[in-house]
Amino acid sequence: MDCGYRMMSEYLKREGYTINHKKVFRIMKSAQLLQTRITRDHSNKKYVKHRKVKTTRPLECIEMDIKMVWIPQKGKNAYLLSIIDVHSRRILKDYFSFNIKQKQVIELLSGLFEELDYPKNVVIRSDNGSQFIAKNVREYLSLVGVSQEFTHIATPEENAHIEAYHGTLKREVFTKFEYFTFGQIEQILKKYVVFYNNKRLHGLLGKITPMEKWEKDKHLICSREKVA
Missing domain, CATH: 3.30.420.10 (Ribonuclease H-like superfamily/Ribonuclease H)
Known part of the structure; x- marks a missing residue:
């Protein structure tokens, strides 16, 4: 199952376990189960100028x-x-x-x-x-x-x-x-x-x-x- 530590805490609670999200975080971190956060970079983002692409050669x-x-x-x-x-x-x-x-x-x-x-x-x-x-x-x-x-x-x-x-x-x-x-x-x-x-x-x-x-x-x- 692919989820974060807070969501995992909720799953565990539904299964009858008494455990807070901080402890779940430590356990998942030690087991390398934490999701990798995608860092989005919006700075200097270049948008297309022309909807139709005109090319003169391959790999242009x-x-x-x-x-x-x-x-x-x-x-x-x-x-x-x-x-x-x-x-x-x-x-x-x-x-x-x-x-x-x-x-x-x-x-x-x-x-x-x-x-x-x-x-x-x-x-x-x-x-x-x-x-x-x-x-x-x-x-x-x-x-x-x-x-x-x-x-x-x-x-x-x-x-x-x-x-x-x-x-x-x-x-x-x-x-x-x-x-x-x-x-x-x-x-x-x-x-x-x-x-x-x-x-x-x-x-x-x-x-x-x-x-x-x-x-x-x-x-x-x-x-x-x-x-x-």
Whole structure:
């Protein structure tokens, strides 16, 4: 059970235990069961200036978002974190789990930036989810030289490309494939991402695949060393 010490005190009282919240705090602290508080940093928060993103090359702008995925066996949602390159529509990285917090966001981004020779002026766009506005995430992106911008509240069109991808997943995966367990849909998602990037034609790209668009325009990406 994932809860704070005050809530745990109430659970214990309901079970007939006489114990105050201070003692519960000490016990949970010694057992390392206290929840980690998410520190939200609203200072110098940069919002998107243009709702529609116009790009000239890959890795000019990337978008990330989290989608809930219902798991029948567990009777609860899992979460899919996806990162898309706006220019090519290539899915650069994703992570599927029952629990996605700032730690998992940083780990996914770290893996992505270690794999790619990314330019200095890449921008990453997201909504205002607690995982994305967390201080540690913002500090990490600043450390690796990636600009971060946030969509305005209730404006999914400002994150249109990743929203469109998750909509495609709903139509082509979640409503078409039968699955019961987390492992089953996880394997389906892995295969679909490969198909989406390498086989699925995209009308707005001129009826080519995301990887074909990436390969066609990747020479326009200036590495950090070349820009410096």
